[in-house]
Amino acid sequence: MQSLTKLSPILIIKKQVKWKAKLYISALSSLVILQIIFTLLFFNHGNASEGYGRGNVNVQFFIYSLDVYVMVAMLWAFITGLLFSTKAYRRDDLAIISSQASSAIATILVVILYSMIAVMIIAASYYIQLIGLFLRQKDAFIIDQLIISPSILLVCFGSICLFGAVGLLVGYCFQGPIIVKLATILFFIVSLFVLIVYPEFINLQSFILLSNLKISICCFLLAILCFGLTIWIAHQSEVSAL
Numbered sequence: 001m002q003s004l005t006k007l008s009p010i011l012i013i014k015k016q017v018k019w020k021a022k023l024y025i026s027a028l029s030s031l032v033i034l035q036i037i038f039t040l041l042f043f044n045h046g047n048a049s050e051g052y053g054r055g056n057v058n059v060q061f062f063i064y065s066l067d068v069y070v071m072v073a074m075l076w077a078f079i080t081g082l083l084f085s086t087k088a089y090r091r092d093d094l095a096i097i098s099s100q101a102s103s104a105i106a107t108i109l110v111v112i113l114y115s116m117i118a119v120m121i122i123a124a125s126y127y128i129q130l131i132g133l134f135l136r137q138k139d140a141f142i143i144d145q146l147i148i149s150p151s152i153l154l155v156c157f158g159s160i161c162l163f164g165a166v167g168l169l170v171g172y173c174f175q176g177p178i179i180v181k182l183a184t185i186l187f188f189i190v191s192l193f194v195l196i197v198y199p200e201f202i203n204l205q206s207f208i209l210l211s212n213l214k215i216s217i218c219c220f221l222l223a224i225l226c227f228g229l230t231i232w233i234a235h236q237s238e239v240s241a242l
């Protein structure tokens with residue numbers, strides 16, 4: 001019988017991805033529960049509303065969109081990525097013999113996989129809400145775009161993936177070598193100082209006005225950067241432990 005230590009790195013990572021995807025399935029369950037809760041909270045009044053009145057005529061608009069679902073999923077992705085980097089989760093890596101770098105790569109692939117599934121959950125939640133409104137509402141019901149655009153789904157996937165990558169990176173930073181921990185703390189202090197003293201530096205308006213494709217590309221590039229730093233920190237942690 002061939003030993004696990006003689007398996008190729010790709011095969012080890014593949015085994016870890018299957019193992020972790022099944023082991024962390026509760027994370028997806030928590031996202032489904034969150035989406036159900038927010039669907040119920042915004043079912044009657046929508047994500048936003050507008051009203052107009054003139055004389056005895058009053059018109060009230062309730063707007064339903066993907067915004068809340070995506071924001072909830074991004075927060076969920078950040079917390080999930082953070083949790084995946086904790087010692088409680090990383091202790092499960094002992095089930096398969098591997099290096100910290102290969103374990104980090106497997107975790108990254110699971111985060112990407114879960115981000116794709118999260119987009120499907122968001123779309124399903126949106127359509128379930130529309131069906132519920134169609135069956136319940138007696139007033140005028142206008143659907144601006146029945147089919148969700150692929151570019152919008154790409155933005156959703158990129159945003160969720162980015163927040164998952166940031167959460168994973170932050171977690172690995174505090175689990176890494178002492179120099180990485182100090183650099184992370186310094187970065188947070190400087191960022192907080194700039195945010196408080198020079199809030200005009202944080203201007204996302206120009207970014208939001210970009211096309212969906214450009215926003216997606218920016219999110220994916222930043223996510224790749226975070227994933228790359230995560231792998232590097234995992235490798236440095238293993239080297240410093242030797």
